[in-house]
Amino acid sequence: MISPAIIDKIFDIAPIEEVVGEYVTLKRSGANYKGLCPFHDDKSPSMSVSPSKGIFKCFSCQQGGNVFQFIMEHEGLSYPLAIKFLADKYNILIEESQLDVSEMKEDAIAKEGVFACLEFAKNHFYERLNESQDGKVIYKPYLSERGINQQSIDKFYIGLSGTEKTHLLQEGLKNGYTALQLFDAGLVKKINEDQGVLESNLRDTFIERIVFPIYNVSGKVLGFGGRIIKTDTKAPKYLNSPETLVYEKRKELYGLSISKNEIRKADQVFLVEGYMDVVSLNQSGVENVVAASGTAFTEEQARLLKRFTHNITMLFDGDVAGVNASLKHIKTLLEADLNVKVALFPADEDPDSFIQKRGTSEFQNYVANRSQNFIELITELKLGEHKHDPIKKADTARIIAENIAAIPDPLKRAAFINETASMLEIPERILVDEVNRFKLDNRKVKDRETRRENAAGNLVPPDIVYASSFNEFDAPPALQKDSTNYQELQLLKTLMLHADKEFEEGVSVAQYIFKELDEDEIWPITQEYADMFLDAKNQLEEHKVLNELFFIRNHNSSKLAADVLSTKHQLSKGWEENYEKFIKTDEDNYKQLVVDNLNYVKLKHIDILMLENQEGLKTAESEEDIAIYQNVHANLQEVRKKITDQLGTVILK
Numbered sequence: 001m002i003s004p005a006i007i008d009k010i011f012d013i014a015p016i017e018e019v020v021g022e023y024v025t026l027k028r029s030g031a032n033y034k035g036l037c038p039f040h041d042d043k044s045p046s047m048s049v050s051p052s053k054g055i056f057k058c059f060s061c062q063q064g065g066n067v068f069q070f071i072m073e074h075e076g077l078s079y080p081l082a083i084k085f086l087a088d089k090y091n092i093l094i095e096e097s098q099l100d101v102s103e104m105k106e107d108a109i110a111k112e113g114v115f116a117c118l119e120f121a122k123n124h125f126y127e128r129l130n131e132s133q134d135g136k137v138i139y140k141p142y143l144s145e146r147g148i149n150q151q152s153i154d155k156f157y158i159g160l161s162g163t164e165k166t167h168l169l170q171e172g173l174k175n176g177y178t179a180l181q182l183f184d185a186g187l188v189k190k191i192n193e194d195q196g197v198l199e200s201n202l203r204d205t206f207i208e209r210i211v212f213p214i215y216n217v218s219g220k221v222l223g224f225g226g227r228i229i230k231t232d233t234k235a236p237k238y239l240n241s242p243e244t245l246v247y248e249k250r251k252e253l254y255g256l257s258i259s260k261n262e263i264r265k266a267d268q269v270f271l272v273e274g275y276m277d278v279v280s281l282n283q284s285g286v287e288n289v290v291a292a293s294g295t296a297f298t299e300e301q302a303r304l305l306k307r308f309t310h311n312i313t314m315l316f317d318g319d320v321a322g323v324n325a326s327l328k329h330i331k332t333l334l335e336a337d338l339n340v341k342v343a344l345f346p347a348d349e350d351p352d353s354f355i356q357k358r359g360t361s362e363f364q365n366y367v368a369n370r371s372q373n374f375i376e377l378i379t380e381l382k383l384g385e386h387k388h389d390p391i392k393k394a395d396t397a398r399i400i401a402e403n404i405a406a407i408p409d410p411l412k413r414a415a416f417i418n419e420t421a422s423m424l425e426i427p428e429r430i431l432v433d434e435v436n437r438f439k440l441d442n443r444k445v446k447d448r449e450t451r452r453e454n455a456a457g458n459l460v461p462p463d464i465v466y467a468s469s470f471n472e473f474d475a476p477p478a479l480q481k482d483s484t485n486y487q488e489l490q491l492l493k494t495l496m497l498h499a500d501k502e503f504e505e506g507v508s509v510a511q512y513i514f515k516e517l518d519e520d521e522i523w524p525i526t527q528e529y530a531d532m533f534l535d536a537k538n539q540l541e542e543h544k545v546l547n548e549l550f551f552i553r554n555h556n557s558s559k560l561a562a563d564v565l566s567t568k569h570q571l572s573k574g575w576e577e578n579y580e581k582f583i584k585t586d587e588d589n590y591k592q593l594v595v596d597n598l599n600y601v602k603l604k605h606i607d608i609l610m611l612e613n614q615e616g617l618k619t620a621e622s623e624e625d626i627a628i629y630q631n632v633h634a635n636l637q638e639v640r641k642k643i644t645d646q647l648g649t650v651i652l653k
Contacts, residue, residue, distance in 0.1 A: 002083050006094060010086050011553055016067045017051045019086070023074060023217055024307045025264050036307050039063045039073060041299075043337060043408065048566055054552055057566035064562030066552050075218065076246075078108035079555055110184065111245050117177050117185035118221040118246075124171055125159025125211045125224070135160045139210055142229050146276065147356040152283045155258065157213050161206035161226060168204045186223055186241040209239065212275040214247070215257040217304070222247040225254070225275050238274070250298040253290040253305070254278055260308055262287040268311040270367075271297070272351050273325065277315070280352040284360045289315075297329040302336035311339045313371055315351045318344040323381060330374045334406040341371040375400055375420050383424075397424050401431060405438035484604040485526040491597040492529050493564045495536060496557070498590045500547040509594055510536065510546050516598050522605045532557045599643045606640050 017026060017033050026033035026049060037047040037058040046060035057064035063073060071082040087094045129135040130153075139160050143153065152158070162168060172182045179199050182188045188202040195201045209226030216222050223241030241247055255278040256263075263269045270289040272278060281289045292301060305312060312333060316322035326342045333340045343366070345354055355363040372380070382396040383389075400420050407413045417435060421428040491513070499510040507515075514537050517523060524530040535554055539546045551561040610633065617629040 002080060002094060006087065006092065007083060007553070009092060010083065010090065011054065011067065013090050013092075014067055014086050015051060016054050016056060016070070017049050019067050020049050020056055020070055022260075025309070037061060037063065038307060041303055050566065053548070053565050055558070055562040055565060057562045059566075062563070064566060065558040066562070068555065069558050069562075075216075075220075076108070076111065081108055081112060113177075113181045114185045114245050115220060117172065117181050117187060118223070120172065120175060120177065121168060121185070121187050121224070122157055122159065122213045122221050124168065125161060125206075125213075126157050127159075128162065129153070129158060129160035129210075132160065134163065139229070143210070146280075146352075147283070148276075148279055149283065152279050155282070156255075156279055158279070159211040159213070161204065161209045161211050163208050165203045165207055168206070169199070169202055173199070184245060186244045186247065189242070205241065206239065212254070212279075214241070214252060214254055216252060217256050217260065219257045220246075222252060227275065248300075251300040251304065253292060253301055255282065255290045256304070258282065259287055259289055263290075263305075263308045267309050268313065269305055269309050270351075271305075271312055271314045271329070273316060273322070274350070274352070277351045281355060281363075284355045284363070286355070286360065286363065297332050299332060299336065302333050302338060306336055306338060310337070311341075313341045313343060313367065315343050315345070315367065317350045318347045322350075326377070327381075330377075331403050331406045334374070334403055335408070337408050337412075340374055342374065342377045343367045343370045343372070344377075374403055375416060375423065378403070379423060393424055393426070397426055397431060398434060400424075401434040402438045405435045405442060484601075484608070485529070487597070487600040487604050488524040488526050488529045491601050492524075492532055492560070494590070494593050494597045495533075496548060496551045496561055496564050498594065499536070499550075500545070501590060503591060503594060508546075509590070510540055512594065513598060514540065520602060520605075522602065524601075525605075525608075528556075532560070596647060599647055603640065603643055606636055606643070610636050610640075 020026065020035070021033075023038055024035040024047070026035040027045070029048070031050070031052060033049040033051070034045040035047050035049070036042040036045055037060060039058060040061040040063075042058075042060060047056060047058040047063075049056045054066055055064065056066075056070055065073075067086065068079060068082045071077060071085050072079060075082070075085060077085060084094055086092075129139055140153075143158070148158070166188075169179070169182060169188050172187065173179065179188070179202060180197050183190075183197045183202065187205055189205050190197070191201050191203055206224060206226040208230070209228050212225040212227070213221050214223045214225060223244065223246075225241070226239045228235055228237055228239070240249070243249060254275055259269070259278075259282070266288045268288060270281065270286065272281070272289055272291045274291055278289050278291045281287075290305070292298075314326050314329060316326045322344060326344065330340055330342070345351065345366075349357075351363075354366070358366075378400050379396055382399060383392055386392045397420065400416075404413055404416045404420070407416065413435065417428060417431050420426070421431050495510060495513055499508065501509050503509045503512040517533075524533055532551075532554075535556055536546055536550070539550055544550075548561065548565060551557045552565070554561075613629055613632050613636065617626065617633070620626045620629055
């Protein structure tokens with residue numbers, strides 16, 4: 001079990017805005033920060049991060065919690081492993097004995113084993129490049145010829161796989177990793193697919209290749225890309241790790257963990273095709289660069305980039321393959337509401353060779369002068385010298401219209417339609433009709449996909465959303481939602497918000513609530529809330545401080561605390577100054593809220609007792625038993641009436 005002191009230490013030295021800012025570009029908004037939520041396809045910033053409270057909250061998908069909750073959701077880790085993740089990041093020592101495996105989910109344990117294997121492989125490959133004879137004599141000289149220096153080798157942790165077919169397998173087994181772990185990490189593969197994961201049926205995935213580690217945005221190794229340098233072989237030039245428990249190619253971008261801060265600074269990212277392009281440009285001072293890892297550019301990758309910038313320039317070869325790749329990527333990027341430009345290099349050049357031959361300054365000038373928006377690019381590629389050919393012009397307009405239809409922002413669509421109509425000398429209304437036709441077709445395609453998913457039983461129910469935090473108290477909860485768990489939730493929210501405030505002389509709100517619950521011998525029925533109440537009660541009984549900070553840092557209650565303590569909108573300073581006396585908050589009537597919410601919970605428990613009593617009355621056989629049940633019913637009704645009189649609310653039964 002990880003000690004509370006360690007957890008508190010992490011909370012104190014790992015500011016939530018700093019941790020979240022590693023994954024998302026945050027912009028100041030009053031006392032808080034805002035950014036695009038990484039947990040759904042966020043079109044505009046809907047996630048708020050509060051440094052003062054130490055919580056994040058997305059007001060769209062409803063994800064929220066403390067810094068550990070963020071890491072758990074983003075990295076797919078269990079609570080103990082999220083603690084370890086941040087402890088490692090901030091150089092806080094946690095003894096292995098403190099990690100309780102029983103607290104970890106089975107898949108989290110498996111993922112941790114995969115990550116450990118990948119980290120071992122990264123170090124092994126790196127050492128082999130720098131220390132083996134083959135590395136020193138063949139592969140490092142090759143990298144040097146390609147213009148890659150030792151600093152870049154160290155920065156990107158470039159390595160070398162062995163010449164033997166089972167070299168990494170044997171080394172992994174020697175270092176305590178199992179054949180299954182190495183297989184799950186994608187480091188070895190089966191010789192015979194029909195046989196099991198046995199040492200005799202495995203060989204290394206990467207053999208005689210320069211190896212590029214692929215990291216996620218937080219810097220954890222997910223997989224590898226391997227480049228062969230032999231020319232007398234039918235093997236593919238590049239080979240990438242298979243998808244694993246931790247690696248999904250469509251969600252990752254090579255170089256992003258290294259370049260993300262530079263992307264933020266420049267508010268622009270360069271998208272290139274290969275690993276060498278990323279390393280070479282980075283080494284030359286162009287550091288805001290990434291590459292897709294052995295896959296066509298995807299929606300997930302577009303959304304990932306969008307966290308750091310809205311401006312993307314594709315730098316592709318000017319050959320047929322490069323042109324086709326750029327055209328294929330444009331629509332995906334436009335759908336993500338990114339601002340897209342393309343710079344095509346001469347047919348015999350790529351970004352790597354261009355910057356190596358001509359230098360950084362000429363490279364930057366070339367990109368600045370040759371960058372085009374998609375309308376200019378498509379017009380140049382498809383229309384070329386045939387500007388007056390009506391057939392080619394119509395085909396070009398149709399391709400452009402299809403791309404414009406992908407843009408979610410109506411103002412941007414209108415601007416591009418206007419530019420296209422002007423450039424191609426086509427009536428704007430005709431182009432509008434064509435764009436709308438493509439939009440309708442896209443919608444039909446998505447509808448068909450949705451129907452197929454539903455038919456396959458893959459329909460995902462909508463998220464269950466907690467009611468918003470503060471306005472819920474404006475009306476009696478019983479008049480809004482007539483359920484026991486709802487009333488218990490309202491009482492819990494009241495406790496979170498006001499626990500340490502004075503209810504009466506010498507008695508805090510928390511003390512009063514627990515005294516009332518104990519005296520009436522009731523406790524929340526909803527298990528989730530009952531656990532949170534118990535945690536809070538234990539904290540109080542141990543004479544420790546019980547306030548909103550406790551609920552934020554407590555693992556059981558952090559998500560709910562984020563919901564309760566987060567506000568979507570903030571009052572402007574001017575409004576507060578000019579209209580302060582008209583602004584009413586929970587602070588003005590929290591004592592009444594305590595009483596009312598306790599009474600509503602009591603009512604629900606009385607209703608439960610009355611139902612149980614009625615069931616007993618139905619089966620009672622003796623006159624004595626019937627009289628007892630009737631007496632209990634009368635007493636319960638009397639108590640119920642007293643509570644409803646206090647509330648001033650007529651509740652019909």
